[in-house]
Amino acid sequence: MTSSTPTPSQTHLAWREELTASLRFAQMAATDLPLDPEDRDRITAAQTHFPFLVPMDYAQLIDWQDPQDPLRQLLLPSAYEDEDQGALDTSGEALSTVVPGLQHKYDQTAVLIVTQACAGHCRYCFRRRLMSKDVMVKETIEDLQVAIAYIHAHPEIDNVLLSGGDPMVCSTQRLANLFAALANIPHLWQIRISTKLPAFLPSRFTTDPALLQVLAQYQDRFQIIVQCHFDHPHELTPAAEQALATLREVGCILTAQIPLMQGVNATVDVLEQLFKRLHRLGVLPQYLFHPRPVKHALHFQLPIVAGLQLVEAVRQRCNGSVKRFRYILTHTDGKLELVGLTPSPASQLIARWHQQRRGSHHPEILLWPLDTQMVWLPDPFPPKPC
Numbered sequence: 275m276t277s278s279t280p281t282p283s284q285t286h287l288a289w290r291e292e293l294t295a296s297l298r299f300a301q302m303a304a305t306d307l308p309l310d311p312e313d314r315d316r317i318t319a320a321q322t323h324f325p326f327l328v329p330m331d332y333a334q335l336i337d338w339q340d341p342q343d344p345l346r347q348l349l350l351p352s353a354y355e356d357e358d359q360g361a362l363d364t365s366g367e368a369l370s371t372v373v374p375g376l377q378h379k380y381d382q383t384a385v386l387i388v389t390q391a392c393a394g395h396c397r398y399c400f401r402r403r404l405m406s407k408d409v410m411v412k413e414t415i416e417d418l419q420v421a422i423a424y425i426h427a428h429p430e431i432d433n434v435l436l437s438g439g440d441p442m443v444c445s446t447q448r449l450a451n452l453f454a455a456l457a458n459i460p461h462l463w464q465i466r467i468s469t470k471l472p473a474f475l476p477s478r479f480t481t482d483p484a485l486l487q488v489l490a491q492y493q494d495r496f497q498i499i500v501q502c503h504f505d506h507p508h509e510l511t512p513a514a515e516q517a518l519a520t521l522r523e524v525g526c527i528l529t530a531q532i533p534l535m536q537g538v539n540a541t542v543d544v545l546e547q548l549f550k551r552l553h554r555l556g557v558l559p560q561y562l563f564h565p566r567p568v569k570h571a572l573h574f575q576l577p578i579v580a581g582l583q584l585v586e587a588v589r590q591r592c593n594g595s596v597k598r599f600r601y602i603l604t605h606t607d608g609k610l611e612l613v614g615l616t617p618s619p620a621s622q623l624i625a626r627w628h629q630q631r632r633g634s635h636h637p638e639i640l641l642w643p644l645d646t647q648m649v650w651l652p653d654p655f656p657p658k659p660c
């Protein structure tokens with residue numbers, strides 16, 4: 275940085291003001307939004323287990339009077355949340371936690387849970403346990419030096435994924451400190467940042483020059499990948515497009531990680547449009563995640579077979595570059611790519627291990643007896659491979 279460069283603490287923090295306004299907005303939403311009394315009651319009831327939270331500008335994208343509006347379904351607590359089935363930790367994150375706030379599931383990757391805060395609360399969130407006032411699970415980093423020492427001692431780790439919550443709600447100073455600490459570990463060459471802020475709070479990237487300077491400053495030291503979480507083309511506003519362009523200008527690589535969700539984006543038209551528009555904005559297709567059996571969020575699930583048919587139809591409409599995304603089921607034992615069905619008459623589901631948890635030794639290809647209503651694979655896994 276030059277002497278004229280503003281330090282993180284000196285920068286204009288319009289995005290922070292927006293975030294604070296969103297929290298106020300969420301508190302008033304139960305009375306101010308055009309909702310039925312039942313919806314208002316659910317917002318109030320959600321306060322303890324997973325509070326309603328929507329960024330203020332993002333709220334303008336939603337038709338609050340239309341129960342079918344995809345972003346409304348993404349953010350508004352629903353009656354289905356009363357269901358108590360499912361799990362709070364669907365992919366064995368506790369098993370992979372090696373020191374507080376650090377998960378080491380795959381050999382090369384360390385995941386740092388740097389915050390439990392987000393700019394908005396997606397009702398299907400697989401980490402909703404972190405934000406629940408009645409569970410109060412503390413899974414974020416307690417002592418950065420302990421986490422850094424662990425990574426230092428594991429030369430097989432070549433990349434760190436900053437996750438949460440949403441790491442980009444952290445102050446720029448905190449992010450700068452994280453980058454500085456990680457830069458001292460010689461075997462790291464890549465930092466990935468998982469974030470929904472290009473959709474939820476694009477001003478995070480366009481009103482804080484110090485953040486851009488931090489990202490630019492470390493381009494020579496790290497490959498920096500911003501894993502962008504989008505759910506629907508309605509989120510691709512001019513402000514979101516500007517945020518993505520800004521991140522590219524400072525040298526970040528952008529990838530798309532899309533959670534497949536019934537009621538939000540599980541149609542061929544929506545997914546086609548979403549992947550294509552993101553690609554044109556320089557956000558490269560990476561993963562489409564099959565919906566997890568998250569407690570209080572089972573209504574977002576769909577059968578694996580229905581998901582495969584959807585993906586096949588989307589791929590038929592996309593060129594080779596756009597259709598590169600993998601359809602992934604994130605299981606306790608690793609990431610399984612859902613590939614397809616055995617040829618007709620279809621009797622088995624074909625999956626392939628994309629990544630296996632450390633210490634797992636499953637055969638690469640997995641065949642599973644076909645059940646058209648099956649929404650998830652059993653856990654622990656597998657009781658008996660075919």
Ligand code: SF4
Nearest residue numbers: 392395396399439470
């Ligand atoms: S932004 Fe990500 S971490 Fe935050 S609530 Fe949504 S899915 Fe969960």
